[in-house]
Amino acid sequence: xxxxxxxxxxxxxxxxxxxxxxxxxxxxxxxxxxxxxxxxxxxxxxxxxxxxxxxxxxxxxxxxxxxxxxxxxxxxxxxxxxxxxxxxxxxxxxxxxxxxxxxxxxxxxxxxxxxxxxxxxxxxxxxxxxxxxxxxxxxxxxxxxxxxxxxxxxxxxxxxxxxxxxxxxxxxxxxxxxxxxxxxxxxxxxxxxxxxxxxxxxxxxxxxxxxxxxxxxxxxxxxxxxxxxxxxxxxxxxxxxxxxxxxxxxxxxxxxxxxxxxxxxxxxxxxxxxxxxxxxxxxxxxxxxxxxxxxxxxxxxxxxxxxxxxxxxxxxxxxxxxxxxxxxxxxxxxxxxxxxxxxxxxxxxxxxxxxxxxxxxxxxx
Amino acid sequence: xxxxxxxxxxxxxxxxxxxxxxxxxxxxxxxxxxxxxxxxxxxxxxxxxxxxxxxxxxxxxxxxxxxxxxxxxxxxxxxxxxxxxxxxxxxxxxxxxxxxxxxxxxxxxxxxxxxxxxxxxxxxxxxxxxxxxxxxxxxxxxxxxxxxxxxxxxxxxxxxxxxxxxxxxxxxxxxxxxxxxxxxxxxxxxxxxxxxxxxxxxxxxxxxxxxxxxxxxxxxxxxxxxxxxxxxxxxxxxxxxxxxxxxxxxxxxxxxxxxxxxxxxxxxxxxxxxxxxxxxxxxxxxxxxxxxxxxxxxxxxxxxxxxxxxxxxxxxxxxxxxxxxxxxxxxxxxxxxxxxxxxxxxxxxxxxxxxxxxxxxxxxx
Numbered sequence: 171x172x173x174x175x176x177x178x179x180x181x182x183x184x185x186x187x188x189x190x191x192x193x194x195x196x197x198x199x200x201x202x203x204x205x206x207x208x209x210x211x212x213x214x215x216x217x218x219x220x221x222x223x224x225x226x227x228x229x230x231x232x233x234x235x236x237x238x239x240x241x242x243x244x245x246x247x248x249x250x251x252x253x254x255x256x257x258x259x260x261x262x263x264x265x266x267x268x269x270x271x272x273x274x275x276x277x278x279x280x281x282x283x284x285x286x287x288x289x290x291x292x293x294x295x296x297x298x299x300x301x302x303x304x305x306x307x308x309x310x311x312x313x314x315x316x317x318x319x320x321x322x323x324x325x326x327x328x329x330x331x332x333x334x335x336x337x338x339x340x341x342x343x344x345x346x347x348x349x350x351x352x353x354x355x356x357x358x359x360x361x362x363x364x365x366x367x368x369x370x371x372x373x374x375x376x377x378x379x380x381x382x383x384x385x386x387x388x389x390x391x392x393x394x395x396x397x398x399x400x401x402x403x404x405x406x407x408x409x410x411x412x413x414x415x416x417x418x419x420x421x422x423x424x425x426x427x428x429x430x431x432x433x434x435x436x437x438x439x440x441x442x443x444x445x446x447x448x449x450x451x452x453x454x455x456x457x458x459x460x461x462x463x464x465x466x467x468x469x470x471x472x473x474x475x476x477x478x479x480x481x482x483x484x485x486x487x488x489x490x491x492x493x494x495x496x497x498x499x500x501x502x503x504x505x506x507x508x509x510x511x512x513x514x515x516x517x518x519x520x521x522x523x524x525x526x527x528x529x530x531x532x533x534x535x
Numbered sequence: 536x537x538x539x540x541x542x543x544x545x546x547x548x549x550x551x552x553x554x555x556x557x558x559x560x561x562x563x564x565x566x567x568x569x570x571x572x573x574x575x576x577x578x579x580x581x582x583x584x585x586x587x588x589x590x591x592x593x594x595x596x597x598x599x600x601x602x603x604x605x606x607x608x609x610x611x612x613x614x615x616x617x618x619x620x621x622x623x624x625x626x627x628x629x630x631x632x633x634x635x636x637x638x639x640x641x642x643x644x645x646x647x648x649x650x651x652x653x654x655x656x657x658x659x660x661x662x663x664x665x666x667x668x669x670x671x672x673x674x675x676x677x678x679x680x681x682x683x684x685x686x687x688x689x690x691x692x693x694x695x696x697x698x699x700x701x702x703x704x705x706x707x708x709x710x711x712x713x714x715x716x717x718x719x720x721x722x723x724x725x726x727x728x729x730x731x732x733x734x735x736x737x738x739x740x741x742x743x744x745x746x747x748x749x750x751x752x753x754x755x756x757x758x759x760x761x762x763x764x765x766x767x768x769x770x771x772x773x774x775x776x777x778x779x780x781x782x783x784x785x786x787x788x789x790x791x792x793x794x795x796x797x798x799x800x801x802x803x804x805x806x807x808x809x810x811x812x813x814x815x816x817x818x819x820x821x822x823x824x825x826x827x828x829x830x831x832x833x834x835x836x837x838x839x840x841x842x843x844x845x846x847x848x849x850x851x852x853x854x855x856x857x858x859x860x861x862x863x864x865x866x867x868x869x870x871x872x873x874x875x876x877x878x879x880x881x882x883x884x885x886x887x888x889x890x891x892x893x894x895x896x897x898x899x900x
Contacts (some may be wrong), residue, residue: 483559
């Protein structure tokens, strides 16, 4: 194999699941993270240091045939010098655009992918103007470093402008018109350097407080799936993308409105470990290591439930037939993603009934 | 979880796949092996030392909530003292009986499980007598430490008695009447301390030179499957078994003749990683850690092909749709099991056609 040593920036649960998917393929992941007890560091070797430390990043690049990411918010300036040392996949341009909600929306728009009405906000006057021109309710968000609902404020009326500004105000924000959506869905796909692409079926995602609670897949809606694939492929091709890429959408009056993209494996794709012939983790590795992409055929109907803040009673949960358990090896902390489980069943009704059973034993805290 | 630290004697590929199945469950495997670069040692912590070294075995037991085996030939006398330090699962009695072909056949017979006509052989006179009384052709085998066709000699006529004796002669042998079988099959199942049992569908196994080349599963023969389950359950219950247990059978004129048992996960069960809701590796861990056993429902039709002596071209092989690859991280050596692949398809005809494709790229050396 030409590319078999994979350097991974960040050693969270995504990295952990990448490493576990890599071993059977004969791939060896090495991580860089602040913590030597991070989830991936429990299953693979790690360099400890700050994620943007140029010395440690160079050491990681030197030890790797290809560099990839558990954490996609590494700055372009930290990444640029590494491109001389090794292959950086997904490409830097993809990470940079995904780090800035305004740039991301500009890319979507350029590629004729619908997005919510929005405006850049750098001061309170911008916000007042945006709220007036685009209307309320709306969401004020930081352009950078937001995830799992952090760095967001929902404005329901003009009286909340001051409150929103004191909560997250400052330069580098974006105001988006609130979407009255019927459903949140996402699509995960992979693209190889050869241009080969594969796409997973849609998943339907249920959030609470901005953080994913559970997903159900496949979400069978051929029309939306066709459109989502076209959009994802446009982004992939525009960025000469290599690896797994995810786009989250709102479904608004039967139409897809792109919410955001993630240049990596995604929480809403965890169901593919049990639910598809080849998981998103394996396909990310296959893509970045120049191996043929694997089949995304589904093996049944799945529900993936996140463990947030508290781990459930594993013995109770494993008593649910068809349930697979994923412990990330993290210390519990309110709102923290500690693990997940996936239910795999032959029929939708069986899946729904097992999901109901499993939810009895899971508390999001 | 009450039992989460799993000590494993031997760090081969079975241990490696156990460790990889354990991480998502929150279980941590620690190994004992001679080599710090053994397959499992590449993915989990290891103590290095001889497998029967009482000091290292005690250290392993002390660091574990439960002790289990990648290598089942550890002697009863080395095991006995460990029972005071930790739980030993599967139980010592199961390992001991499986280590001696004569004791194993006596157990099968006591449980009314058909076996080939056989006799103990400790000298050449015994062999002459056995060949005369039981008939030829027959197989002379060492009672202990034989695996993958090693320590066996097929006698086709009386003229070969001298040749057989000089090849493997000595005390502690068994002579078995040769079985004119139509097929070799195996059944894998798991039993928990509670008495809960689960069974995988039969696999049909194709050997070459005594070593497994490939398996196809499920081998759909409801009558044989029912019988095989009854036999496996008898052995499990007789031994108060905990963990995964395998029995290999010959199919002779439509009847099952037990060939041998293995008190562990088995090569002919590797297809369960992709082919079933819960793999044999996960169910072994669930059983020995007192967790509920997982569903053995199949997800399609599989073929599992061993890589022997030479690793195939991974890029070619991953080009076969629906194929999962397993590299054990071993140095190539003639006849050595270096890895395997599993094809998973929805239909038997698709499986057969992909198996044919994959076999083009695999050479057993």
